[in-house]
Amino acid sequence: MYMGKKIIILGGGFGGLCISNILRQNLDITHEIIVIDKKDYFMMGLTNLWILDGQRSLEDSKIPLSNLESKGIKYIQDIVTVIDVKSKIIKTLRHLDLFKYDFLVIALGAELATDVIPGFDEYSGFNLYDAEHIPCLRKKILSLEKGRIAIAIMGIPYKCPPAPYEATFIIDKLLRNANRREKIEIDIYFPSKVPLPVAGQQPNLDLISLLKKQNINLFPNFSLKKVNSHYLQFDNKQKKEYSILIGIPFHFLPPVLSTSGLLEKEHNWIAVDKFTLKTKFNNVFAIGDVTEIKINDVVSVPKAGIFAEGQARSVASQIINKINIITKEEEEEKENNIIKFDGKGFCFMDTGNGKAGFIDTNFYNSDGPITILKEPSIQYYKQKINFESQRIKEWL
Ligand SMILES: Cc1cc2nc3c(=O)[nH]c(=O)nc-3n(C[C@H](O)[C@H](O)[C@H](O)COP(=O)(O)OP(=O)(O)OC[C@H]3O[C@@H](n4cnc5c(N)ncnc54)[C@H](O)[C@@H]3O)c2cc1C
Incomplete structure (x- = not known):
């Protein structure tokens, strides 16, 4: 049925959901988009704090990943056991078939212990x-x-x-x-x-x-x-x-990545180009918490959904351009039009009194990273609630 390219996205978290949706909206149905995740639901980390606060139940915070199917995105619930970037093959625990890909996006997050x-x-x-x-x-x-x-x-x-x-x-x-x-x-x-x-x-x-x-x-x-x-x-x-x-x-790198050939010596996380999220392997990208983008000796781009999302937008634009290219001239023109990850992000810091502070950051600022914490307000708290609901609506 699918005559076009196969794009495999490992991880149906923040980064994986954002990129799979953008790709589906921009690539015609001949191209197959597959999301593989060991979990059968998505839940935003920030809802942990709402459960603690008593505003949310655990069950109400989990959204089934199978909702992806109705959008034309194939979802496979399984544990990724092998990532072989030389042979362009993915293996999982329960599926006996190998998954072959044209483009691979690794969005497996961080392992916690x-x-x-x-x-x-x-x-x-x-x-x-x-x-x-x-x-x-x-x-x-x-x-x-x-x-x-x-x-x-x-x-x-x-x-x-x-x-x-x-x-x-x-x-x-x-x-x-x-x-x-x-x-x-x-x-x-x-x-x-x-x-x-x-x-x-x-x-x-x-x-x-x-x-x-x-x-x-x-x-x-x-x-x-x-x-x-x-x-x-x-x-x-x-x-x-x-x-x-x-x-x-x-927090540590998901073990399946340690043996993938993607982990470079003296690195604890996957090294990527800071603007394009390309790894050293052709058509293999890594986004979100699995990556480390060092800004200086002390600071790296933080592990947060907002950055996974910004990185997903960049990688999506590159894959879409590559797939939709018709002529050489178009290729050059499109190469100049790709979205580059800009190191910018924001979040809302719950201060527990129905208010939230606003944290605005720019890690690629030419004079060094900037972070501003704006005074807590009821307005920012409302925006924090919308932050989750908008994304769930858009992605699932
Ligand atoms: C309490 C809390 C509050 C937070 N608040 C915010 C906030 O306000 N704003 C913000 O931007 N970020 C926030 N974050 C951080 C945010 O949740 C993460 O940074 C974000 O989810 C990272 O996205 P990701 O796509 O890289 O990884 P994840 O969202 O973690 O997704 C990775 C996915 O990969 C899957 N996976 C892993 N290994 C395998 C395997 N071997 N096989 C198959 N599947 C696998 C996992 O099941 C998971 O679904 C918060 C986190 C927490 C815990």
């Missing part, structure tokens, strides 16, 4: 980035009479840098509403000097001031080493008590 910290799982640490943990975490917070809630960032990079701080604001609100805030401390531990190492001085000062206003205790340069039944041990030899422990897990 909490068991790298001894005692974390054993002593029932909650993983803030695992939606399945959140309903139970919420119950536990609401039933705590007194004590300390600890939030520990296990390593850098991690996705959505403001998310752990948003969680502290939401917890603060939950405890105030329950009239228990005076009896419960909220402690946030992070391995860096400042809360948002990807941002400059001013947004960090603004964030610190918002956190201090809510009496949230900040512990910079605290790397979690071990969890015991009642206390946490850190690399700097300090010990701290906790009643409830929440972790931001370690």
Whole structure:
């Protein structure tokens, strides 16, 4: 049935959904678009915070990936086990056939783990980035009479840098509403000097001031080493008590990519061209959290959906141009018209009081990356809600 090209997209998350939809809207039906994901649903990470807040249920946040089928995008639920870019072949766990492609887009995100910290799982640490943990975490917070809630960032990079701080604001609100805030401390531990190492001085000062206003205790340069039944041990030899422990897990490259030939020496993530997201293999692109685009020695483009989406737009424009080319002249003209990833992004930081701050960033600014945190408002909070609903409507 399909006489044209086959485009395989690995991962039906933020980047994969954005690119598959753009491609389907711009390529005629002779070209096949396939999305492979091990999960059968999409759920935006930011909904974890709404579940914590009590505004959303876990089940209402999951949207079936099979909805892609009605759009003319083939969806296969399976685990990708082999990516062979030399033979242009993908293998999955349950499908015996190989998948051959003309274009490959890798959007497999980051793998997350909490068991790298001894005692974390054993002593029932909650993983803030695992939606399945959140309903139970919420119950536990609401039933705590007194004590300390600890939030520990296990390593850098991690996705959505403001998310752990948003969680502290939401917890603060939950405890105030329950009239228990005076009896419960909220402690946030992070391995860096400042809360948002990807941002400059001013947004960090603004964030610190918002956190201090809510009496949230900040512990910079605290790397979690071990969890015991009642206390946490850190690399700097300090010990701290906790009643409830929440972790931001370690992030690492999905294992299937380590053996793909795409991982270069001394890199932890896939290296790509910063404007085109091309890998070193022809017609193979990587977007989103699997990539690392270094801006300087300290800063890389953060792992966030908004960047995965910007990168998806760039790669889509390149694939569409290549497929729709008719003449050599057209090829040259179209090459000049491709969308280049511009390093720009934004997000809304929930401050727990029905308001959100607006974080605006430009990582490719010629004088160095810029990040601005705009004062929290009800308007930005509404925009945060629309951010999710618009995308779900568009993609699924
Ligand atoms: C609490 C929280 C709040 C956040 N808030 C925001 C926000 O406000 N704004 C924002 O822009 N970003 C936010 N993010 C970050 C955002 O969710 C990620 O950066 C984004 O999802 C990355 O997109 P991606 O396409 O690279 O990967 P993902 O969306 O993670 O998608 C990867 C997909 O690949 C699949 N996969 C992985 N390995 C395999 C395999 N071997 N076989 C088959 N399938 C596989 C996974 O199942 C997954 O569906 C937040 C994240 C969290 C956790």
